[in-house]
Structure formats: C-alpha cells, structure tokens
Amino acid sequence: MNEIQHPSTLLQPRWVDIIREHAPQAEQLGKLSPEQLELVYEQQWFNLLAPAAYDGLQMPLPQLVQTEEALAWADGSLGWVVTLCCGAGWFGGFFDPEIAKLIYADKQACIAGSGAPTGTATIEGENYIINGSWKYASGVHHATYITVSCHIIDDDKPILNDDGTPLIRPFVLDAEDVELLAGWKYIGMIATGSDAYKVDNLRVNKNRCFNIDASAAVINEQLYTYPFLQLAEATLAANIAGMAMHFIDLCGPAFKYKATNLRRVNEANVAVMDEALASASALLNQSRIAFFDAVEASWNQPGNEVYLKAVSSTSRVLAKIARECVDELYPYCGLLAASPDTEINRVWRDLHTASQHALLTFLL
Incomplete structure (x- = not known):
C-alpha cells in the first residue's frame, strides 16, 4: 500500500x-x-x-x-x-449457541465488559455463583449483556491449569443482574461511560461460561480463530490513529486562528507551523500504511506468526507515533487547544486518555 x-x-x-x-x-x-x-x-x-x-x-x-x-x-x-x-x-x-441466540434476538444487543480477572465463579452443581467487581467497562450504560472474568473456585479452592496457574474463565451475564458503579473520573473519553460494576452472589447456569480460544470457537469461521491479542491490539491502535487524524485536521484552522492573534506574525513562524503539520501528517500516514499492510497480511495468511507479530509491533508503533505527532503540533494551536469546551481540546484529551491503554504502552 x-x-x-x-x-x-x-x-x-x-x-x-x-x-x-x-x-x-x-x-x-x-x-x-x-x-x-x-x-x-x-x-x-x-x-x-x-x-x-x-x-x-x-x-x-x-x-x-x-x-x-x-x-x-x-x-x-x-x-x-x-x-x-x-x-x-x-x-x-x-x-453457547443457546445463549447466543437469546442475546442476538435483540436487534439492539450490546455487550460490554472487562477482561480483568477480579471476580470469582464458585462451582455449585450445574451452576456457578459469581462474585466480584470490575473496572473500566466502556459502553456499559448501553449494554444489554455484560461479561466478567473470574477465577474458577471449587470446594473453596481455586482450580489450577496444568502449568499451575489459576483457571480463569469469562461469563456473559444479563445487564439487569449487574450493579453499575460510578468509576470513570479521567480527563478524556468521558462520553464512553467506562464505569465500574459489581456482582453479588449471582447464580448462573454453566452455559454462561465460555472460553476465548481458537480451539473453543463455536462458529467455524476465520474471524473467530484469529488470535484475540492481535485483534485487540489492532482495533485499539486504529482508534488512536483516528483520533490523531481528527486532531491534525483541526490544526489547520487552529494555526490560522493563532497566526491572526499573534502580536508578531511573520512568514518564518507560519512556515514552521506549516512544516510541522506536513511532517506530522506524512509520518502518521506512513505508520498507518505499515499498520494496515500488516493487518491485511495477517488476515491473508492465517496463523502466520511472523505476520501476527508484525500486527503487534505496528499497532504499538502507530499508537506511539500518533501521540507524538499530536504532541508536536499541540503548542502551535494556542490556548484554543487548552480550553475544555473546544473540539480540538476534547480530541486531545480523548487521545491522551485512550493511548494510556496498557496493551499498547511498550514497543516490541
């Protein structure tokens, strides 16, 4: 590309x-x-x-x-x-297909949740008893179903995998069985409503439990055998790139506003800003090309570890470059970009909050 x-x-x-x-x-x-x-x-x-x-x-x-x-x-x-x-x-x-049909019978079905294993699921016959609290579930206020990740407990003891690690499984619960808690207090992504939630002594059938592994896919399609890690990395990186593109689009008008309000405007200052904008745009687009190429290659060659690793690395690089490009341009935008009631400030806050996601913090 x-x-x-x-x-x-x-x-x-x-x-x-x-x-x-x-x-x-x-x-x-x-x-x-x-x-x-x-x-x-x-x-x-x-x-x-x-x-x-x-x-x-x-x-x-x-x-x-x-x-x-x-x-x-x-x-x-x-x-x-x-x-x-x-x-x-x-x-x-x-x-479980029976549960899936129930969920998707609602044309406004929305699933939210957290992957953090901060709950327990205690085996009780054919059921589990769910307890726990979870943070940062984006879109939870619109959810019809909510997922939770739990340590599996039997006879008051955690079940272990063959390698000695705790057995953790996700469950899908009716939203009405989950209590939402105010928890999102950060500078950006405010409209995501990424609040917390908890569950107390909820009994659910074992068919609410599922396993996120290609070998456990119920739907025999490529999408569900694609590794979850790279799918998550790629989708989050794409979001951060989109926010950076939005910020860059807003820089042109912001630069003009700043230039007209400077006491000393000269062609050299304008040239510096224009050059920075052109450079950031080119750099971000180069990273986007590498990222989209890596995703395409991994999709066309299922299971190829080289291409999957490229998705992981280009996702992280894209997130880093997106943040750095925005930070390079931010000083030229003036106080307009620092005012919380402006669009450009909201984009800046959203990007810097989203890019704190731990999955994309470190380069490979």
Missing part, C-alpha cells in the same frame, strides 16, 4: 454530522447521546464482529480496523465505545 485514504471517505457526511453535533452533549451525559446511539443501532455498529449465524455483520479484520479508525476520527469516544462493544460481540463466536 503506497497511498492511504483519509478516514472520512468511509463515512457518510450525515453520520459525521450527527456524531460530532452531539459529541458535547455525550460528554455532559457521560455516555453516547440518544442521537448517536440511534445511528449506531441503525448502522449495526455494535454488531460489526457478531457472527453472521446470528445476523451479525461478521466483518473481516482489515475492513474492521479501517471502519473503526473512521469512527474514532469522527469522535474518539463514539469510536471507542463501538470498538469495545463490538469487540465483546466477537465473543459470540464462543458463546
């Missing part, structure tokens, strides 16, 4: 208008606005990775990461909620 399209080419202008017009309202609400949510349902974005067997879109990974980048370009919080919730929808490839 020598050239790369701008994220805007993948979205209808009407969609972008709805998403951005209601982004400030969503931030005030601490969750997606009703208008944004209606659009998500209309376009089935929560079902991007849900199995076609349950009327999901089952989108191939190369197309998915471009779509998610475009949504994050439209608005970081909306893109992140769609990504995390449709990512949980990917678990549909591993759910």
